[in-house]
Amino acid sequence: DTGVSQNPRHKITKRGQNVTFRCDPISEHNRLYWYRQTLGQGPEFLTYFQNEAQLEKSRLLSDRFSAERPKGSFSTLEIQRTEQGDSAMYLCASSSRDRGREKLFFGSGTQLSVL
C-alpha cells in the first residue's frame, strides 16, 4: 500500500496530557499538510510542509501544537496539555505539484478524544 498512513487511528487521552501523531506521506510527495476536522465540518488547515520546511501555519495552531517533518519524510504533530476542545479528527495529506498534476491524498486520520 503506497497511500498516506497515519498512526494511531484512535487516541483517547485525559485533559492535560501530551499526544503525538505520526503521518507517513506518499513517498514521492514533497508537500505535506495537517488538517483538523470536527464532526459535520470541512477540514480546517493547520500547517503545511514543503520537504522539511514548515512554510505555513494556521492561526488555529496554538503554542500547544507543534509539527515537524525531519528529513522531509514522515511528519509528527504533537499537542501539549490537551484540552477538551482539541477533540477532533486530525487528517494528514500529501501532494506533489508535478507537471501541473496537483492532487491531495489523505490518510485515514487520527481520531482524538480528550476526556
Add this chain to the structure above:
Amino acid sequence: AQTVTQSQPEMSVQEAETVTLSCTYDTSESNYYLFWYKQPPSRQMILVIRQEAYKQQNATENRFSVNFQKAAKSFSLKISDSQLGDTAMYFCAFIGLLTGNQFYFGTGTSLTVIP
C-alpha cells in the same frame, strides 16, 4: 482570501437518479485547481474529480462530472445513476497555484442515496 461555499448542507436522491451538488468559491487568482472529495462514514477522504481552471472543458470521471463556470466562480458536481455507495459527505476544495500553500474546503454536503 480564498473561500469555498457549499450552500446545501443535506441532499437526498433516489437510487439510479441524478443529483447535482453546488459549490461556489471566491479568489483573485486566475490559475487554480478545484476538487470534489467524498468522505463516507469511514471518514476516509477520497478524491472524486479535479478541474484545472485554465481548461474550459468540464472534467468527467465515469458517473461524476462537473459544471465549471469560471466567470461565475461556480463548480457543481453531477452524479449520474446514483448508487447506494455514493452516500457520503461531499466537500468542494480549492487551491491557488500562485499562493497555494493550503487547500480550502467548503463545509460539505451530506448526500443520502435512497434505495
